[in-house]
Amino acid sequence: MEGNAANRCAHRPRARRDKEPKQQERKARNTSTNKKRKHPDAAAAAATAGAPSAPAAELVPRHYTVSIAVAGSIVLNAQSPELRTYLIGEIARAAAIFQVDEIVVFADASGAGASYNWGDPNLFFGRLLQYIETPQYLRKAIFPHHSDLRFAGLLNPLDAPHHPRAHEQMVYREGVTVDTPASISGGSLVNVGLRNYIHLDRRLKPGVRVTVKMTSAASSSGSSRKYQASPQQEMEGVAVSPEAPRETHGLYWGYTTRLAKSLTEVFAGSPYKEGYDLTVGTSERGHQSIDDEDFALPAFRHLLVVFGGVAGLEACVEAAEDLDLPAGKTHTLFDKWLNVCPDQGSRTIRTEEAVPITMARLRPFIVKSGRREK
Amino acid sequence: MEGNAANRCAHRPRARRDKEPKQQERKARNTSTNKKRKHPDAAAAAATAGAPSAPAAELVPRHYTVSIAVAGSIVLNAQSPELRTYLIGEIARAAAIFQVDEIVVFADASGAGASYNWGDPNLFFGRLLQYIETPQYLRKAIFPHHSDLRFAGLLNPLDAPHHPRAHEQMVYREGVTVDTPASISGGSLVNVGLRNYIHLDRRLKPGVRVTVKMTSAASSSGSSRKYQASPQQEMEGVAVSPEAPRETHGLYWGYTTRLAKSLTEVFAGSPYKEGYDLTVGTSERGHQSIDDEDFALPAFRHLLVVFGGVAGLEACVEAAEDLDLPAGKTHTLFDKWLNVCPDQGSRTIRTEEAVPITMARLRPFIVKSGRREK
Numbered sequence: 115m116e117g118n119a120a121n122r123c124a125h126r127p128r129a130r131r132d133k134e135p136k137q138q139e140r141k142a143r144n145t146s147t148n149k150k151r152k153h154p155d156a157a158a159a160a161a162t163a164g165a166p167s168a169p170a171a172e173l174v175p176r177h178y179t180v181s182i183a184v185a186g187s188i189v190l191n192a193q194s195p196e197l198r199t200y201l202i203g204e205i206a207r208a209a210a211i212f213q214v215d216e217i218v219v220f221a222d223a224s225g226a227g228a229s230y231n232w233g234d235p236n237l238f239f240g241r242l243l244q245y246i247e248t249p250q251y252l253r254k255a256i257f258p259h260h261s262d263l264r265f266a267g268l269l270n271p272l273d274a275p276h277h278p279r280a281h282e283q284m285v286y287r288e289g290v291t292v293d294t295p296a297s298i299s300g301g302s303l304v305n306v307g308l309r310n311y312i313h314l315d316r317r318l319k320p321g322v323r324v325t326v327k328m329t330s331a332a333s334s335s336g337s338s339r340k341y342q343a344s345p346q347q348e349m350e351g352v353a354v355s356p357e358a359p360r361e362t363h364g365l366y367w368g369y370t371t372r373l374a375k376s377l378t379e380v381f382a383g384s385p386y387k388e389g390y391d392l393t394v395g396t397s398e399r400g401h402q403s404i405d406d407e408d409f410a411l412p413a414f415r416h417l418l419v420v421f422g423g424v425a426g427l428e429a430c431v432e433a434a435e436d437l438d439l440p441a442g443k444t445h446t447l448f449d450k451w452l453n454v455c456p457d458q459g460s461r462t463i464r465t466e467e468a469v470p471i472t473m474a475r476l477r478p479f480i481v482k483s484g485r486r487e488k
Numbered sequence: 489m490e491g492n493a494a495n496r497c498a499h500r501p502r503a504r505r506d507k508e509p510k511q512q513e514r515k516a517r518n519t520s521t522n523k524k525r526k527h528p529d530a531a532a533a534a535a536t537a538g539a540p541s542a543p544a545a546e547l548v549p550r551h552y553t554v555s556i557a558v559a560g561s562i563v564l565n566a567q568s569p570e571l572r573t574y575l576i577g578e579i580a581r582a583a584a585i586f587q588v589d590e591i592v593v594f595a596d597a598s599g600a601g602a603s604y605n606w607g608d609p610n611l612f613f614g615r616l617l618q619y620i621e622t623p624q625y626l627r628k629a630i631f632p633h634h635s636d637l638r639f640a641g642l643l644n645p646l647d648a649p650h651h652p653r654a655h656e657q658m659v660y661r662e663g664v665t666v667d668t669p670a671s672i673s674g675g676s677l678v679n680v681g682l683r684n685y686i687h688l689d690r691r692l693k694p695g696v697r698v699t700v701k702m703t704s705a706a707s708s709s710g711s712s713r714k715y716q717a718s719p720q721q722e723m724e725g726v727a728v729s730p731e732a733p734r735e736t737h738g739l740y741w742g743y744t745t746r747l748a749k750s751l752t753e754v755f756a757g758s759p760y761k762e763g764y765d766l767t768v769g770t771s772e773r774g775h776q777s778i779d780d781e782d783f784a785l786p787a788f789r790h791l792l793v794v795f796g797g798v799a800g801l802e803a804c805v806e807a808a809e810d811l812d813l814p815a816g817k818t819h820t821l822f823d824k825w826l827n828v829c830p831d832q833g834s835r836t837i838r839t840e841e842a843v844p845i846t847m848a849r850l851r852p853f854i855v856k857s858g859r860r861e862k
Contacts (some may be wrong), residue, residue: 116738137651193641194642207838211829213831270838275835430842455848461649463585467578467581470841471844474828474844474845
């Protein structure tokens with residue numbers, strides 16, 4: 115049963131959808147001389163349909179991905195259900211700030227299998243991550259009431275581009291199919307958080323989360339009409355891959371959540387056909403320091419950065435039954451075994467602190483080495 | 489009354505103390521070829537008296553300082569007293585991780601003067617920062633019961649070198665003078681968290697926090713005797729400046745807390761004779777990005793990094809009555825007006841997130857440009 119639950123938790127429930135047609139891709143690249151970068155908000159606005167002044171040059175399609183993996187047991191270190199919830203919110207926020215595409219929660223010895231009076235820490239972690247990632251207007255349709263979500267009101271909003279503000283015109287929107295039949299024959303209706311449902315060309319089961327590319331709004335390009343303005347009109351859209359906003363417009367479009375039964379499964383269960391091609395393990399005992407003058411990341415397509423639990427990654431390895439590896443050899447699991455915070459003034463860095471600190475330090479290297487081409 | 493309370497809150501209560509005699513300074517510098525840096529824990533251990541294998545080469549005296557200033561109003565953004573407390577703990581932890589020497593809490597329009605049913609947000613902020621910075625064994629003697637400390641149990645420990653673990657042999661220890669008369673005539677007794685009080689050569693009022701350099705332990709150098717071993721013996725120490733551990737051994741020795749009535753007072757009230765000689769304002773609208781290839785910090789002695797409130801530093805300036813400056817000119821207050829998180833995937837970065845992210849990105853520049861010489 116736990117396995118089933120884990121599977122349910124492991125992906126956003128999504129319909130199969132067409133890949134974004136290539137000819138629609140705006141091949142806009144940032145000019146390297148343009149030093150003042152725009153806020154993604156601006157980039158998001160630029161990707162709106164019918165915005166005549168859209169500075170297309172700001173949009174950089176991104177074909178690489180960044181994943182992070184964290185030990186699920188860290189929630190056990192929080193002192194109350196409220197703080198447990200808050201801690202997960204902090205990890206989610208750090209992931210969004212640094213445009214992380216996948217968060218993997220792995221069971222480590224201190225969390226896996228143990229029974230807590232409040233449930234399974236990894237499931238709790240995964241469910242909350244998914245909840246936070248879901249735009250507010252979809253939560254009711256996607257998440258049934260659950261005790262894990264009891265303190266979800268304390269979470270700080272993700273405020274990512276796929277959580278659009280009211281009346282914000284976006285080319286893409288996250289939606290959920292509804293069971294109202296479409297007035298136009300065929301297809302289905304999707305709630306994308308606007309007053310009107312969007313009419314999709316394809317028939318999908320109700321209750322499925324889907325990324326929608328707005329087409330009718332795009333066709334009225336140049337007009338300043340708001341989506342909300344004509345309640346009687348049924349707007350058109352097509353279901354696209356959730357990767358489309360990133361791959362065509364460089365928009366950060368949230369993260370997927372994956373539960374891994376062990377550290378080994380973090381690597382083996384990669385959702386990318388070719389697996390992760392660059393893996394970084396973080397440790398204060400890392401062989402390399404990010405301050406080293408010659409530190410760099412090799413070119414990559416799918417980066418994975420792994421964070422340990424309260425006692426570090428070595429302890430996760432030590433306790434892993436499926437891994438016949440002494441703790442001292444933990445570094446052999448990774449391409450890079452990295453200390454991202456040399457000369458730390460505290461003896462300990464908590465995982466929820468390590469994630470933003472690490473991603474902040476790695477960011478310039480990621481931007482430099484992530485393969486942008488398809 | 490509020491002013492008095494603010495003053496009480498503004499400094500650690502400390503006795504005047506002798507500067508560390510220069511000849512005792514270990515002039516040990518890191519060799520540049522040694523790439524694997526030791527954890528400060530190791531550095532702290534190295535600074536212990538009588539540790540025969542102390543790798544003195546790891547100790548780099550530090551003569552520059554780093555201050556951060558944050559808008560006190562950010563605590564108003566937390567949703568419960570527990571989270572308000574936790575948020576301040578996060579700022580304190582980030583400060584310790586990045587060896588921040590001073591935290592200034594400034595009153596901005598949204599916080600200053602307003603009355604909340606739970607008290608003054610800036611005082612609350614300052615009191616908690618001080619509480620967290622104080623080693624646990626001194627808290628009872630220094631902090632009377634106060635409703636602001638109600639949820640202090642939720643705070644994660646600072647775990648900095650001046651919060652020694654039991655039996656850890658340190659050259660320096662934080663202590664508080666007790667009102668037991670010393671058995672040796674003259675001087676006073678100090679509780680430094682060991683079984684025995686330390687005998688200081690000078691007479692100090694009881695209840696004063698003081699940084700103690702252990703001398704009797706140092707004189708028995710080479711022996712493996714633990715401080716606790718001889719309960720009948722009164723150990724000797726001298727009161728030193730709280731800067732001594734940093735200036736002589738490069739040990740991070742906590743932060744001081746200062747309350748400023750306005751943004752202007754952040755600059756004007758610098759505890760350093762010569763003021764701050766490098767000021768950085770942080771904003772997503774910063775003129776410079778930390779990703780710029782030519783970004784660098786000029787050489788400095790006293791760095792100040794300023795963080796705004798919920799609506800950014802511009803809003804603090806806009807609302808500041810003593811500053812006749814339009815928000816658009818906020819950058820003129822700083823030597824650098826910096827965006828430390830370009831291409832952020834969330835529209836907003838909360839101040840408690842901005843502090844660790846900013847300090848992580850600035851750290852290599854700080855280490856490079858901070859003046860080490862006296």
